[in-house]
Amino acid sequence: MNALSTGLSRRGFVKATLSAGGGLALGFHLPALAAADGPWAGAADGAEINAWLVIAADDTVTIRVAQSDMGQGVFTSMPMIVAEELECDWQHVRAEFASANRSLREDRVYQRMGTGGSNAVRISRPYLQQAGASARERLIAAAADEWGVAPETCHASASRVVHEPSGRSKRYGELAAAAAAVELEAEPAIRKPGEYKLLGTSVPKLDVPAKVDGSAVYGIDVRVPDMVYATVAACPVWEGRLSSVDAEPARKLRGVIDVLEFEDAVVVVADSFWRAKQGLDALDPQWDLGEHADASTEAFLERFRKALDDKGVVAKENGDAYDALEGAAKVVEADYSAPYLAHLALEPVNCTVHIQEDRVDVWTGSQNPESVLSVAAEVSGRPAEQVHVHSCFLGGGFGRRSRPDFVARAVAVAARVDRPVQVIWTREEDTRTGHYRPLAAFRFRAGLDAEGTPVALVNRSSTHSILAGLRPEAVADGLDQSSLSWLADSPYAIANLSVEHHLQRTHVPVWFWRAVGATQNAFAIESFIDELALAADMCPWQFRRQLLGSRPDMIPVLDAAAEQAGWDRSLPAGRGHGIALVEGFGSICAQVADVSVSRDGKVTVNRVVTALDCGNTVNPQTIEQQVQSSIVYGLSAALWGKVEINGGRARHGNFDRHRVLKMAEAPRMETHLVLAGGDKWGGVGEPAVPPVVPAVCNAIFAATGKRIRDLPLADQDLSWS
Amino acid sequence: MITLTVNGTQHELDVEADMPLLWVLRDFLELTGTKFGCGVAQCGACTVQLDGEPIRSCVIPVAAAAGRQVTTIEGLSPDRSHPVQKAWIENDVAQCGYCQSGQIMAAAALIKAKPSPTDADIDEAMTNICRCGTYQPMRTAIKRAAELAREVS
Numbered sequence: 001m002n003a004l005s006t007g008l009s010r011r012g013f014v015k016a017t018l019s020a021g022g023g024l025a026l027g028f029h030l031p032a033l034a035a036a037d038g039p040w041a042g043a044a045d046g047a048e049i050n051a052w053l054v055i056a057a058d059d060t061v062t063i064r065v066a067q068s069d070m071g072q073g074v075f076t077s078m079p080m081i082v083a084e085e086l087e088c089d090w091q092h093v094r095a096e097f098a099s100a101n102r103s104l105r106e107d108r109v110y111q112r113m114g115t116g117g118s119n120a121v122r123i124s125r126p127y128l129q130q131a132g133a134s135a136r137e138r139l140i141a142a143a144a145d146e147w148g149v150a151p152e153t154c155h156a157s158a159s160r161v162v163h164e165p166s167g168r169s170k171r172y173g174e175l176a177a178a179a180a181a182v183e184l185e186a187e188p189a190i191r192k193p194g195e196y197k198l199l200g201t202s203v204p205k206l207d208v209p210a211k212v213d214g215s216a217v218y219g220i221d222v223r224v225p226d227m228v229y230a231t232v233a234a235c236p237v238w239e240g241r242l243s244s245v246d247a248e249p250a251r252k253l254r255g256v257i258d259v260l261e262f263e264d265a266v267v268v269v270a271d272s273f274w275r276a277k278q279g280l281d282a283l284d285p286q287w288d289l290g291e292h293a294d295a296s297t298e299a300f301l302e303r304f305r306k307a308l309d310d311k312g313v314v315a316k317e318n319g320d321a322y323d324a325l326e327g328a329a330k331v332v333e334a335d336y337s338a339p340y341l342a343h344l345a346l347e348p349v350n351c352t353v354h355i356q357e358d359r360v361d362v363w364t365g366s367q368n369p370e371s372v373l374s375v376a377a378e379v380s381g382r383p384a385e386q387v388h389v390h391s392c393f394l395g396g397g398f399g400r401r402s403r404p405d406f407v408a409r410a411v412a413v414a415a416r417v418d419r420p421v422q423v424i425w426t427r428e429e430d431t432r433t434g435h436y437r438p439l440a441a442f443r444f445r446a447g448l449d450a451e452g453t454p455v456a457l458v459n460r461s462s463t464h465s466i467l468a469g470l471r472p473e474a475v476a477d478g479l480d481q482s483s484l485s486w487l488a489d490s491p492y493a494i495a496n497l498s499v500e501h502h503l504q505r506t507h508v509p510v511w512f513w514r515a516v517g518a519t520q521n522a523f524a525i526e527s528f529i530d531e532l533a534l535a536a537d538m539c540p541w542q543f544r545r546q547l548l549g550s551r552p553d554m555i556p557v558l559d560a561a562a563e564q565a566g567w568d569r570s571l572p573a574g575r576g577h578g579i580a581l582v583e584g585f586g587s588i589c590a591q592v593a594d595v596s597v598s599r600d601g602k603v604t605v606n607r608v609v610t611a612l613d614c615g616n617t618v619n620p621q622t623i624e625q626q627v628q629s630s631i632v633y634g635l636s637a638a639l640w641g642k643v644e645i646n647g648g649r650a651r652h653g654n655f656d657r658h659r660v661l662k663m664a665e666a667p668r669m670e671t672h673l674v675l676a677g678g679d680k681w682g683g684v685g686e687p688a689v690p691p692v693v694p695a696v697c698n699a700i701f702a703a704t705g706k707r708i709r710d711l712p713l714a715d716q717d718l719s720w721s
Numbered sequence: 722m723i724t725l726t727v728n729g730t731q732h733e734l735d736v737e738a739d740m741p742l743l744w745v746l747r748d749f750l751e752l753t754g755t756k757f758g759c760g761v762a763q764c765g766a767c768t769v770q771l772d773g774e775p776i777r778s779c780v781i782p783v784a785a786a787a788g789r790q791v792t793t794i795e796g797l798s799p800d801r802s803h804p805v806q807k808a809w810i811e812n813d814v815a816q817c818g819y820c821q822s823g824q825i826m827a828a829a830a831l832i833k834a835k836p837s838p839t840d841a842d843i844d845e846a847m848t849n850i851c852r853c854g855t856y857q858p859m860r861t862a863i864k865r866a867a868e869l870a871r872e873v874s
């Protein structure tokens with residue numbers, strides 16, 4: 001490798017950085033927020049080698065993270081990928097969130113900043129490895145240049161460049177300024193699986209210390225000088241409007257600054273959140289509920305189900321399923337449904353905005369700082385270059401925080417307040433005006449031959465399209481692939497197949513909910529596969545296995561879950577094993593649940609064993625944590641999750657009516673990684689959500705003989721005798 | 722005027738007597754480590770200790786805390802050295818972390834009351850919600866924290 005060193009002085013380097021970085025560090029400074037542990041972009045001190053990393057004189061390496069951390073560990077896994085190539089001492093690594101404003105000004109230097117689809121590692125890994133490798137080679141080049149030796153004779157190790165022949169070495173901190181000015185003639189090659197030293201080892205997460213002493217800053221914790229607070233009540237029925245509101249009862253309360261009317265909402269601004277909330281509670285807004293004031297889940301479901309009587313838009317077709325059904329020895333038919341689900345991230349949505357003459361600052365925890373930036377620009381009417389998004393930690397995301405509706409509202413509020421304002425949604429408001437996992441109905445009709453082999457399946461589903469609201473052109477053919485996950489791409493060999501879809505719309509907004517379409521679909525189809533196994537008089541594990549001829553890579557995963565769970569162990573009456581298999585986000589996941597049901601119908605999930613093939617790993621400990629997180633998230637939904645629409649609105653808003661799993665109810669969880677290796681890189685934040693629900697439902701059947709076709713379990717009578 | 726002692730520091734506050742302690746901590750004392758999750762004593766994100774007992778500060782009027790010792794996550798130790806904090810770091814418990822201040826305050830009170838907590842003790846005392854599902858490592862960390870606490874005492 002040849003390198004060119006311009007030998008810039010430290011002073012010269014600072015100038016160069018500022019022009020490259022666009023005055024990032026100078027532009028805006030909030031001393032209170034730039035804590036040493038803070039996640040804020042621009043807090044790093046030292047020489048910027050490239051947009052991703054800065055090395056300080058004391059060897060501290062600050063690595064910028066373009067994805068959002070909502071608990072899935074990217075604040076550590078992304079830096080690990082850079083550090084893998086950089087050959088720096090991990091003890092000297094700190095992380096901070098990348099700047100969306102800079103990415104905008106510098107031709108998307110951070111490539112992509114959205115977080116979702118379990119794709120942080122999957123998509124970012126090659127370019128993050130490249131950023132680390134490139135920085136390493138530039139550090140080597142800077143040292144070689146100084147020593148007057150060939151770079152090839154030097155190597156990097158533990159934050160030093162070493163020239164073995166002469167025994168010389170230099171710390172990265174001493175070389176960083178010169179390295180920043182090096183231009184490489186060619187980019188170095190990056191390491192492949194098998195060559196990694198750091199990737200694949202369990203590393204404690206960098207943000208954990210700040211999360212045990214209350215110092216981690218979430219959106220709701222932002223405190224800007226002179227800031228006020230606001231809280232919102234939107235029309236309880238979506239698409240309805242505010243008719244009128246008498247602001248007086250709120251205005252006369254202590255601390256209330258203003259009452260703002262919007263087309264569809266009323267907002268109270270005060271000097272503290274509680275006073276804003278008191279103000280809101282004192283109001284009696286009159287709503288024009290619009291045309292959906294009578295809508296209900298029940299009526300929606302009836303409509304969704306009715307559609308299933310007819311053939312839908314064909315998403316996939318093999319052979320002639322209708323013909324094959326006619327000739328089948330046995331026909332199995334069942335209807336399933338899945339409810340609307342709220343995300344229920346523990347931190348209610350919130351956003352802090354300060355609009356000034358020449359800039360707009362937005363502080364929030366979002367899954368997409370770039371969309372925050374563009375929405376803030378649009379709503380404030382300012383050029384995007386003037387918008388600065390300060391990424392905070394997210395108190396949970398699960399998809400909810402990828403939708404910037406709350407940012408739009410906060411910016412609209414800030415436009416009418418002459419100070420920085422933090423808009424906080426109450427838990428009830430967050431839940432009731434949320435955007436939900438779609439309601440769905442299914443009808444399956446399958447035919448088995450005399451040996452019990454499934455020969456035909458008509459698979460009809462009727463649900464919303466999330467994409468329809470985002471990019472209508474993407475669903476012009478009546479199909480949204482994200483609504484069809486694990487229906488259209490089911491791996492089971494059934495010779496005659498007709499996968500059909502009915503796209504539905506209601507006034508209830510829908511959105512990506514952790515693991516998206518596969519969550520409702522896997523519940524239905526993986527339960528139905530068990531019904532077929534029963535009809536074929538086969539064990540559900542072996543039944544699946546024999547249908548996986550075209551996907552031999554799934555078999556070891558399925559087997560690992562069953563074997564590790566002790567599938568063949570006999571269990572007492574009222575207790576059973578259930579199995580399910582789902583591939584999503586590039587990973588194969590099989591789970592076995594061990595469930596007890598008391599005679600009066602109380603469900604206890606004793607244990608969940610997971611086998612996951614995500615190909616390769618960055619931080620195995622984080623993978624296990626994400627699997628556990630997915631199980632708990634999926635179980636909460638299976639046991640209690642539903643948003644009930646009645647009178648056009650979501651009836652319940654708080655955790656008293658949206659029960660979620662607690663410590664005492666959490667099962668024992670075991671995770672087994674069954675890694676294919678090679679070039680395979682699968683996601684881990686979501687793949688374990690979809691299978692856990694059908695695994696539990698199948699276990700309930702094994703325990704009680706009761707087949708669960710509608711959720712949540714709390715609404716079903718599971719008593720047995 | 723309400724006199725409130727938080728983490729050993731006394732504050733004179735001109736706030737409504739019925740303002741929940743949570744909002745006094747967050748909006749007036751800028752102690753933002755204590756979190757808001759539900760406001761109705763359901764989630765535990767707002768857990769602090771009042772004279773050593775874990776309470777849900779979103780439903781405790783500030784007047785009820787006057788004259789008593791309030792301890793928040795910021796006051797648990799000056800340097801993350803409380804056994805629960807140490808055990809939490811050791812077990813890499815936090816995911817999004819939003820529930821963790823409340824969980825840690827509840828766990829610290831638990832191991833004080835029960836120096837060798839059983840699983841049943843943990844199930845009974847730890848009723849805070851964690852939407853990220855950190856329950857399993859949290860259980861391990863509580864037992865480890867109890868062990869660390871017994872070592873020093």
Ligand code: FES
Binds near residue numbers: 756757763766767780
């Ligand atoms: S915020 Fe107090 S219990 Fe939820």
Ligand code: FES
Binds near residue numbers: 346850851
């Ligand atoms: S760590 Fe996210 S809610 Fe508990």
